Amino acid sequence: MQDGPLCPSCEHPMSDLIHRPTLPLGQRPKVLEMSRVGKVFNGNVTALRDMELTVNEGDFISLLGPSGCGKSTALRLIAGLSNPTSGRILWDGGQGRGDLGVVFQEPTLMPWATVAQNVYLPFRLRGRSYPEVRSEVEEALSLVGLSAFLDAYPRELSGGMKMRVSIARALVTNPRLILMDEPFAALDEITRHKLNTDLLALKSNIGCTVIFVTHSVFESVFLSDRIVVMAARPGRVIEELAVTAPYPRSEAFRTSADYAAHCQIASRALHLAMGEPA
Amino acid sequence: MTALPPLTAAEARVDAEEARRARALRVDKVARWVLPVLVFLILIGLWDRIVVWNRIPHYILPGPGLVVETLIKDWAILFSALLVTLQITLMALAVAVIGGVGLAILFNQSRFAEMSFYPYAVILQVTPVVSIAPLIFIYVENRTAGLLLCAWIVAFFPILANTTLGLNSTDHNLRDLFRIYGASRWQRLRYLQLPSALPYFLGGLRIAGGLSLIGAIVAEYVAGTAGIGSGLAFRILEAGYRLNIPRMFAALLLIAVCGVVIFAGLSFLSHMLLRKWHDSAIRRES
Ligand SMILES: Nc1ncnc2c1ncn2[C@@H]1O[C@H](COP(=O)(O)OP(=O)(O)OP(=O)(O)O)[C@@H](O)[C@H]1O
Ligand SMILES: [Mg+2]
Numbered sequence: 001m002q003d004g005p006l007c008p009s010c011e012h013p014m015s016d017l018i019h020r021p022t023l024p025l026g027q028r029p030k031v032l033e034m035s036r037v038g039k040v041f042n043g044n045v046t047a048l049r050d051m052e053l054t055v056n057e058g059d060f061i062s063l064l065g066p067s068g069c070g071k072s073t074a075l076r077l078i079a080g081l082s083n084p085t086s087g088r089i090l091w092d093g094g095q096g097r098g099d100l101g102v103v104f105q106e107p108t109l110m111p112w113a114t115v116a117q118n119v120y121l122p123f124r125l126r127g128r129s130y131p132e133v134r135s136e137v138e139e140a141l142s143l144v145g146l147s148a149f150l151d152a153y154p155r156e157l158s159g160g161m162k163m164r165v166s167i168a169r170a171l172v173t174n175p176r177l178i179l180m181d182e183p184f185a186a187l188d189e190i191t192r193h194k195l196n197t198d199l200l201a202l203k204s205n206i207g208c209t210v211i212f213v214t215h216s217v218f219e220s221v222f223l224s225d226r227i228v229v230m231a232a233r234p235g236r237v238i239e240e241l242a243v244t245a246p247y248p249r250s251e252a253f254r255t256s257a258d259y260a261a262h263c264q265i266a267s268r269a270l271h272l273a274m275g276e277p278a
Numbered sequence: 279m280t281a282l283p284p285l286t287a288a289e290a291r292v293d294a295e296e297a298r299r300a301r302a303l304r305v306d307k308v309a310r311w312v313l314p315v316l317v318f319l320i321l322i323g324l325w326d327r328i329v330v331w332n333r334i335p336h337y338i339l340p341g342p343g344l345v346v347e348t349l350i351k352d353w354a355i356l357f358s359a360l361l362v363t364l365q366i367t368l369m370a371l372a373v374a375v376i377g378g379v380g381l382a383i384l385f386n387q388s389r390f391a392e393m394s395f396y397p398y399a400v401i402l403q404v405t406p407v408v409s410i411a412p413l414i415f416i417y418v419e420n421r422t423a424g425l426l427l428c429a430w431i432v433a434f435f436p437i438l439a440n441t442t443l444g445l446n447s448t449d450h451n452l453r454d455l456f457r458i459y460g461a462s463r464w465q466r467l468r469y470l471q472l473p474s475a476l477p478y479f480l481g482g483l484r485i486a487g488g489l490s491l492i493g494a495i496v497a498e499y500v501a502g503t504a505g506i507g508s509g510l511a512f513r514i515l516e517a518g519y520r521l522n523i524p525r526m527f528a529a530l531l532l533i534a535v536c537g538v539v540i541f542a543g544l545s546f547l548s549h550m551l552l553r554k555w556h557d558s559a560i561r562r563e564s
Pocket of ligand 2: 072073
């Protein structure tokens with residue numbers, strides 16, 4: 001990741017275009033609040049029941065849970081792709097849906113467009129011309145380490161590189177909230193490890209707010225400051241854990257006792273969520 | 279250059295295998311052209327020998343030499359006929375593209391339009407053009423317009439069907455992404471659906487190219503010998519009445535070449551448009 005000047009308020013390297021200082025917990029403004037949000041499909045499948053979640057600026061929240069517990073459903077509700085059958089999702093104290101970036105499990109790039117054109121997409125859909133936003137596009141791509149691939153087509157990239165393009169596209173507009181639905185689940189272990197480290201550096205660098213869906217206890221502990229553990233049938237939140245280790249977290253965090261302890265707690269909660277003895 | 283260490287046995291084996299594979303690839307490349315040409319030459323030779331040995335009269339089966347001779351001798355007539363047929367074919371193809379893509383977009387944008395008109399597009403497609411053509415020439419005064427209409431009826435459907443499929447084959451996640459970014463209908467069509475549909479459209483176009491030639495020829499047959507501006511089919515009919523079999527063969531040859539050229543041209547166009555990104559146009563080293 002790129003080094004730049006340091007942010008005056010938090011002393012992390014700051015990229016000049018995309019940066020939000022992360023305030024200490026408790027002082028962060030609220031981004032969004034879900035209260036008693038429920039979703040029932042076809043009148044009988046309860047995908048989500050009474051979900052409560054407050055997202056503050058700078059949060060990195062993981063939704064952790066077994067398959068079918070409504071993680072994707074929660075993200076789709078937040079993204080406004082479907083409407084809750086009960087409860088409310090309030091943005092910013094009620095000013096309507098905020099600016100979003102989304103990363104799916106697949107890179108979801110347009111194969112006919114170059115890397116730069118793919119990252120330019122959110123701006124294009126808002127009627128901005130390419131010269132107007134070129135610097136933002138190039139900045140976002142340099143943040144994910146792909147400056148040399150502006151004119152490449154997606155098929156020329158590896159799976160991990162495609163995912164990086166997808167991440168660059170999600171953060172290019174400097175959105176209030178980035179949603180990630182198991183973005184690294186389809187990648188090999190080594191690539192995934194690297195992307196986790198880089199995503200964390202990115203988070204420290206630009207101070208984005210992220211909701212990250214995952215199946216992996218290790219991923220959720222390494223990345224997030226809050227882990228929301230969910231259970232299935234009906235989909236619901238059963239526990240919210242805080243990971244107190246401060247950002248930026250280095251590679252050394254992965255081998256620390258703190259990390260191991262958090263993993264143990266999260267695993268226990270996940271076993272509970274799956275209805276097995278811990 | 280620095281000297282490399284000598285190859286180990288395993289490396290040498292791999293190298294030999296590489297070389298064998300490269301050789302096989304080269305042989306393949308040459309064979310792809312040489313074999314069809316060889317078959318062609320053998321068939322022509324056989325044809326010629328059969329005609330000579332059996333003393334078949336030229337009004338039953340002319341030899342290949344005579345056909346080529348006729349082609350050269352009647353070039354003026356045949357070439358102007360070719361131009362007429364080609365003109366109808368290309369115009370029909372152009373109208374099929376406009377009509378096919380236009381209808382596909384209309385059907386895609388309006389479900390009610392699709393429900394209302396799609397069945398009629400199918401009916402038009404499944405009814406043999408030979409059976410509709412006589413009616414068309416009764417009601418359509420202008421001969422060229424009649425020919426064009428016939429050829430269009432045959433050619434537009436594959437474009438309509440393929441483009442419709444393509445417009446509906448967009449990636450679900452990309453569609454969600456467009457929604458999240460608040461894309462308008464027009465933006466979704468322009469930046470997502472049309473590019474997704476391009477490979478499908480080009481597949482339809484290749485089929486439609488051949489069909490519009492068939493449509494034009496069939497329409498000419500039905501339209502018969504009425505007057506000016508007569509195409510290749512007319513020349514074939516005329517030559518048939520006069521038992522000028524060599525000219526029939528020459529005209530047939532021109533039609534076949536025409537069809538091949540259209541197909542090759544459209545395949546090339548398709549390759550050029552897709553080579554950067556679509557799987558169908560990417561040559562893999564295997
Ligand atoms: N469109 C839909 N129609 C009907 N049922 C649905 C729909 N989408 C999701 N469901 C149901 O809602 C439940 C939760 O689904 P969801 O996709 O949110 O789970 P998930 O936690 O994302 O699972 P995974 O980890 O496998 O992606 C599942 O039981 C699923 O069958
Ligand atoms: Mg899911």
